[in-house]
Amino acid sequence: MFEKLFRKKSITKILDDAKNGYGDHGDSLHKTLGVRDLTAFGIAAIIGAGIFSTIGKASADGGPAVIFLFIFTAIACSFAAFAYAEFASMVPVSGSAYTYSYVAFGELVAWIIGWSLIMEYAIGNITVAISWSDYFTGLLSSIRIPALGINGIHLPDWMTMDYLTAYNGHTHAEALLNAGKSYANLDEATRISNNAWMTAPLIGDFHLVADLPALGIIILITWLVYRGMKESKNASNAMVVVKLAVILLVLAVGIFYIDTSNWNPFAPNGVSGVLKGVSAVFFAYIGFDAISTTAEECKDPQKDLPRGMMWAIIICTILYVAIALVLTGIVRYDLLAVGDPLAFVFDQIDLKLMSGIIAVSAVFAMASVLLVFQMGQPRIWMSMSRDGLLPKRFSKIHPVYKTPSFATIVVGFVVAVPSLFMNLTIVTDLCSIGTLFAFVLVCAGVLVLQNKPNIQRGKFRIPYANSKYIIPVVFAGFIIAGFTIFKKETTAFITNEDKVHDPIAFITALNSEELKTVQNQINREQKQVHPVEKNIDTEAYLNSLTTEEYQLFMEKSTISSEKRFETGWGLFKHKIPMWIFFVICLVITYYCITKNLSLIPVLGLLSCLYMMCELGISNWIGFGIWLVIGLVVYFLYGYKHSKLNEKTIA
Numbered sequence: 001m002f003e004k005l006f007r008k009k010s011i012t013k014i015l016d017d018a019k020n021g022y023g024d025h026g027d028s029l030h031k032t033l034g035v036r037d038l039t040a041f042g043i044a045a046i047i048g049a050g051i052f053s054t055i056g057k058a059s060a061d062g063g064p065a066v067i068f069l070f071i072f073t074a075i076a077c078s079f080a081a082f083a084y085a086e087f088a089s090m091v092p093v094s095g096s097a098y099t100y101s102y103v104a105f106g107e108l109v110a111w112i113i114g115w116s117l118i119m120e121y122a123i124g125n126i127t128v129a130i131s132w133s134d135y136f137t138g139l140l141s142s143i144r145i146p147a148l149g150i151n152g153i154h155l156p157d158w159m160t161m162d163y164l165t166a167y168n169g170h171t172h173a174e175a176l177l178n179a180g181k182s183y184a185n186l187d188e189a190t191r192i193s194n195n196a197w198m199t200a201p202l203i204g205d206f207h208l209v210a211d212l213p214a215l216g217i218i219i220l221i222t223w224l225v226y227r228g229m230k231e232s233k234n235a236s237n238a239m240v241v242v243k244l245a246v247i248l249l250v251l252a253v254g255i256f257y258i259d260t261s262n263w264n265p266f267a268p269n270g271v272s273g274v275l276k277g278v279s280a281v282f283f284a285y286i287g288f289d290a291i292s293t294t295a296e297e298c299k300d301p302q303k304d305l306p307r308g309m310m311w312a313i314i315i316c317t318i319l320y321v322a323i324a325l326v327l328t329g330i331v332r333y334d335l336l337a338v339g340d341p342l343a344f345v346f347d348q349i350d351l352k353l354m355s356g357i358i359a360v361s362a363v364f365a366m367a368s369v370l371l372v373f374q375m376g377q378p379r380i381w382m383s384m385s386r387d388g389l390l391p392k393r394f395s396k397i398h399p400v401y402k403t404p405s406f407a408t409i410v411v412g413f414v415v416a417v418p419s420l421f422m423n424l425t426i427v428t429d430l431c432s433i434g435t436l437f438a439f440v441l442v443c444a445g446v447l448v449l450q451n452k453p454n455i456q457r458g459k460f461r462i463p464y465a466n467s468k469y470i471i472p473v474v475f476a477g478f479i480i481a482g483f484t485i486f487k488k489e490t491t492a493f494i495t496n497e498d499k500v501h502d503p504i505a506f507i508t509a510l511n512s513e514e515l516k517t518v519q520n521q522i523n524r525e526q527k528q529v530h531p532v533e534k535n536i537d538t539e540a541y542l543n544s545l546t547t548e549e550y551q552l553f554m555e556k557s558t559i560s561s562e563k564r565f566e567t568g569w570g571l572f573k574h575k576i577p578m579w580i581f582f583v584i585c586l587v588i589t590y591y592c593i594t595k596n597l598s599l600i601p602v603l604g605l606l607s608c609l610y611m612m613c614e615l616g617i618s619n620w621i622g623f624g625i626w627l628v629i630g631l632v633v634y635f636l637y638g639y640k641h642s643k644l645n646e647k648t649i650a
Helices: 013-022 035-046 050-092 096-104 107-141 163-178 186-199 212-226 227-255 268-276 278-297 301-330 343-346 352-388 405-419 424-449 471-483 487-495 503-508 512-526 538-545 546-556 568-595 599-613 617-642 645-649
Strands: none
Touching: 013 096, 013 212, 035 278, 035 352, 035 645, 050 268, 050 278, 050 301, 050 599, 096 107, 096 212, 096 352, 096 405, 096 503, 107 163, 107 212, 107 352, 107 405, 107 424, 107 617, 163 503, 163 546, 163 599, 186 512, 186 599, 212 301, 212 405, 227 301, 227 352, 268 343, 278 301, 278 352, 278 424, 301 512, 343 352, 424 617, 471 487, 471 599, 487 512, 503 538, 538 599, 568 599, 568 617, 617 645
16 A cells, blocks of 8 residues: 555656546647746736735834845745756646656655645635735725715725634734723724724624625636636736836835935844744745646746746846835835835825825736636646546536636635635745645655656756755854854753743733733832823833843743743744754755755755744644645545556556
């Protein structure tokens, strides 16, 4: 049985199947894409939520130095893109990392990666749909037509938000209000979430909160993808032109309003502040691998796919770095933690027209990302169905539109329903971890096939450099730096030193009696003679303290230590992903020395694995649960119906 789990598909067989058709449904996909179309698809997928939304929070955390995070992420993705490009050149068919893993590792790993890609594309599109809804509702509210008496079109909050965000916002608001914060001083996101929960229609005790604009855009995009690749390509190209024009306009106008004093300090929160935005920044780049799912619709996939991937990453990185510098140059970095940073900065310098143009273009930008992701997912399912791992209907090609019709409709439902209820942060991190896992395995697949003599190669191969002269030296350098320059942080990590909770996490965990105790402590330290406890804004006071003052305050507090500090297993579990990273680094270093591994895929594997480990244990647990569900599906259906299994029986 063990051998059957890792049975592999040969490249020759895959190419023969692609040439002769896949039999069950007869029809093939239209070959309409060139390198410009592929580059446009890549830009369409990459320039979206990242540049119009998440760049703000990342800039607020890292300051102007966030540009280094964009560059690091782009380099990591470029390493992975080299691996994708080599595989795409070898195996120019739909399926992306799923098909590549089938060749390199065998069926079980291919299934796992295919299941991960379902998470990447489906959950990624949920994320983008939610972001699109935010921009669209914001755009509606800004419409002013005095002649018609329209002063903004305002949809009720409960129909523009997911259920979890509304519930969590209500809970968070109650905790802060109980801690003495006034309603007017709550941040805008918390107020809106709380209002959505409080004003939502009730069905019994159930609050009917659902993101209806997100549902609408998914239905529209699904219809467009269903209609055909030519229509999707034309729509994508048009939206890419619009958003590139707007971004260039932002740069051309914004450069004249830069105040270089805003770039000082350049890295206000140090390396940790820059790395805090890993998830948000990486999410901006994940779209490039969607290009590889269109291989069967390329005119010359072996030549055009590698070029399309690389051009997309290079162009988008230049734009991200330029936009980050302009944003942090116009206003101070700590003001950028908003959902629409580009529109926000031009509001700050009183260029309302620019804000309006950006709001309109953001709607197009998000829609183009949705289009590319919604196009990639059905083609993954189609490839898995062709191999027998999913039912045959998923590989059905529409006789007129030449698209995987049934798979496209199912993907529409899979994305639309959760987008009504799921939380943006949850789905962003889950999407990122699934994508990084795919990148890691694709890089590892290139290394596995590196020295095998009987592998049919494509036109593109990764430039070879022997990693044994570089990786061991770099690894040793990081260890030395950890125990010298960063000795304090390294010691705290290894010894599992207690870590104080941040003010908001601390306050929201307290009951009313504990909260009163904390407020009394604040009164004593402030030496207030007649304190009015209910008027103390506990969260604001604690946030105003320096790191040392806050640490001392927590040490003096009589609240139970588990509410003040992360300790023991509760703290150690968050370090498990990083320990896994260190162990894998040791193993990879050993193989670099003994097997002369190629440098670029090794760097891709390690950098993507590092970003994966930065996402936290809760995301690893969620990803693990998703993989377990996938294995159950595989053993109940895929293992038995696999085309390779049928050949074994025959």
